[in-house]
Amino acid sequence: MNIPSQFLLSNLLKLNARCSNGIDHGIGTTAWMYPPVHRLLGWASRPSKLSLKRSVWRLDQIKAITDKDLFVKGVPAESDQATINRFPTLLEASLLSKQSEKIANIADLVFDTKTGNIIYYLVARSNPKLPGTSRWRFDLDKIIDQQPGCVFSTLETLDELPLVKSSIKEDFLKRSKEIRENVLEFSNIANERLEGWLDENQFDNPINTNDNWVDDYSNNRINDDEYYNSSDYERSKNVFNNGEDPWI
Template sequence: MTVPKKLLLSDLLKHNVRCENGIDHGPVITPWMHPPVHRILGFISRPSNLRLEREVWRLDQLKGINQQEVYVKGVCSVSDEQTLDRFPTLMNANVFNKSGQKIGLIADFLFEPKKGNIQYYLVSRSNPLIPGTSRWLLSIDQIIDKQPGSISCDIETFEDLPIQKASLKEEFLSKSRKWKAQFQDLTYNASDKLEGWIDDQISESDNDSYEMLNDDPSYDDWIDNLDIDSSEEFNRMNKSKKNTNSTNERDLDPWI
């Protein structure tokens, strides 16, 4: 039986504590933390529901873990609930964004059982005790300030964080956002293709009109169809045409 290299606190809270003498010391109810350095020092068990005493175990006393129990070695420290409530902790602490608005609670964290270093926190919008709530991963570097019962983060909303565990509602919202983005991409692509097709049609029609003007032989061949030998004869034809036009105009004028 071994201890995993990394462990979620929520997984530890599901186990009962059993010592080397085979005595059941009750379930793990809360961690023993040192928030200034983001470290867990041990855990606290409740040996009986009828008594107020609590048993405190150091983390280095943890020797093994299975699906139902954690095995410890050595003697525990006995305390009471009122004294342990004064211990600093970040569990269920309020999470504030960089604007000072409350956006959720700390629901869980991942730690190293050998050294007790916390790797990251898991935060939720609502009460973490409600089953099926979503969890977002909050790294240590994103925490800019911490006070008893609260922390401040360098984020605006939980959408800025990677989601670790999604509820049915969050999965539906996430898929809806993806579908909306895909629909917008399809719309933009269709608009670009339509504009490109219209531009191609306009350019083709302009080219066809230009080719029709260049290929029309009536403008270039009207002189060739006339029997003109020289430029002088061409000028005489123009003069005779002008005289004919002026005569026709005088005939049509009623005052002449």
């Protein structure tokens, strides 16, 4: 099979390295890279689970790639895991923002299979070893400086990066945010239409003073005589004339 021009490192490490003699040298365990120039040089595989030996392959030894196997030419260099652990790498390094705050971890990378040049990194918010975690694309031009175990970037937050692979949690949060925004937009539109409808009715249907429901008291003058009884008035007058105190 033809070798793709670009390949994901995690997919490369899942394949069994098989030499021209048909010997299975096991799946990949560690990437061999040169961080100062962001280049992948090769990888190491484990021939046996019971052995501490590791087979180190160069990237230019790849002949073909299938769904399960990685066919290589030549023989590998023999090493051990303790030596391989001292290889410089940016994988699992902390990604720092402008304020030197940790915002993610470098989890994976995409490389050019001919030159080994790293095209971009993939970063994860949580532990990159956990399956199903989200991945964001982190381009090389956003790197300010790098040191063993950390990479300084021009980012303020992780949301500035494009999302390449989303987890179930990330999908749920994204959809919930979209639903909230849609509900808020619908509510604003409904309020605007209601206010417009009320304004139109106010100017189109002004209050008519000739309507029957408007009370008119112009002809209904209050007659004081109707509210006072003449006999009561005369009785009160006699009481005052007799010198009696009306409050006793």
